[in-house]
Amino acid sequence: MIVQVNNLVKRYDHLVAIDHLNLEIQKGEIFGLLGPNGSGKTTFINCLLSLLKYDKGTIEIFGQPMSPVAYDIKRNIGVIFQNIAVFEELTVYENISYFCSLYIKDNAEVKRLTKEAIAFVSLEDYVKYYPKKLSGGLLRRLNIACGIAHKPKLIILDEPTVAVDPQSRNKILEGIKELNQQGATVIYTTHYMEEVEQLCSRIAIMDKGKIIAKGTKEELKEMISLGEKITLEVFHITPDQIQHLRELPHILSVEYTDTTLTIKSSKGKNNLIHILEFLTTNSIPFHQVFTEHPTLNDVFLEITGKELRD
């Protein structure tokens, strides 16, 4: 076990930011913490790192109790915070080398690891640049290099792709996979469901300081009743006909706005066929049929009644 959290509670005055949270993260995982803004992800990470005092609960990392002075644990953690934390007066090379030297004493080793980190985030052409000359995406890549140069066993990334261009975003996501393949366990917080779907071996969905569901993406999608979302372009359909559609087997809901008919059904065979048969039999012309499987947003919506990005 790399991380074990039991019954964690963190309050800011009357606001319960972390509400009796339990979590276990195993060696080798890329663990995704998915939740909307304000759900408590950053507060949780800060508690995990002993940067914040909490009100209740226990936290163990690498099987040892975590505390502000647990330096042996901290040496083996790399953190990439949401806000860029680099020195403006140091170049790209100097920044990475500085952060690496906080953990590694041997100068030759610091040089070697700094070069490796630069290559890892593809900043070779920018080593002499000062941070203010870098674009947002390049700056994020520098921030990541500073956090991982010392080869930590546990890497924590708090929303590392917010406001990042698609090219840098892909580079960051690919880089995280590579770090994981090299042996690091990763905790990744985000409110982008596509990223956790693409990256994470296991996911916890957070809302209001609680973990409301956790598992692999397949397990999470199995938890909800929604099996398929079918969308059709329909120019005319009567309220009676919509009601008939609602009464077909496996149908959970039918909505009709403008010319879009959206039908949600539970898992079941031939749902689409039944719908199309009904439309054909009743001479209701339709165009552009799409079917979609549930996303993690649907999981969030079904459990909490609201969208991930409200």
Ligand SMILES: Nc1ncnc2c1ncn2[C@@H]1O[C@H](COP(=O)(O)OP(=O)(O)OP(=O)(O)O)[C@@H](O)[C@H]1O
């Ligand atoms: N220092 C603080 N004092 C008081 N309330 C706080 C403080 N920091 C966070 N909060 C509140 O605690 C809750 C959780 O915030 P937190 O920043 O941990 O969420 P988050 O999921 O990381 O969101 P975001 O993605 O916006 O950072 C929010 O309601 C927030 O307003």
